Amino acid sequence: MSDLGDVHEPGWWRPLLKAAAEAQGPTAERVIEGHLRPYAEEDARTASVLVLLSDTATGPSVLLQQRAATLRHHPGEVAFPGGAADPGDADSAATALREAAEELAVDPASVLVGATLPPLWIPVSGFAVTPVLALWRRPHTVAPQAASEVAAAHQVPLHVLADPGSRGTVGYPSGRSGPGFQVAGVPLIWGFTAGVLSWLLDLGGWSRPWDRSRTMELEGR
16 A cells, blocks of 8 residues: 555545445444355454455446456356465455455555455355455556466446346355346356445445346356
8 A cells, every 4th residue: 555645536435435434343234145244253264355446437447357267266256356364464455455466466556445344254165254445546457467366357337237237136056145247248246246246336325226036047057
């Protein structure tokens, strides 16, 4: 992180931070959809993801990545940059920034961290994952740094995610279900990533009514 001087701060940023602050604690459990819930397992492994938003002519956009199809866990899925904490990481934000730099070459000096959201427990992996909400005040070109880990980077406008035609409900292999997003040029977004994006749309006031009875199928499941 660094002092980015008088770089423009979009009008939606401060209200989003205020909403994020108000969503801490019990409120988080009410707004997180699907299998996500606030972390309560003391022995869980810790990880962080970077929810990196940039301002565009059509509103905020979020940086996502597609995991390599050869990975053992979550192959080919769409995710936020991020991963497990290292002993040398100062905090959750440091983990998220380090991982984003390693995976997509995101320059930490271009990022302003705004808030850390409540850690979320993911039973299937045993991780407690902290979403780190950040503003990309100086966006730059990014690309996968290791093809064995990341297949592609995607910039997805939030107004596209909020479009009711992009949204549906996904049945998980576990038998649970949660929100999903289908966006042109991007594989189906589901699971943890979709849950956090749905929460983000609600926090920022960008969410629009959508048909929760519309189902989206996981390919090959």
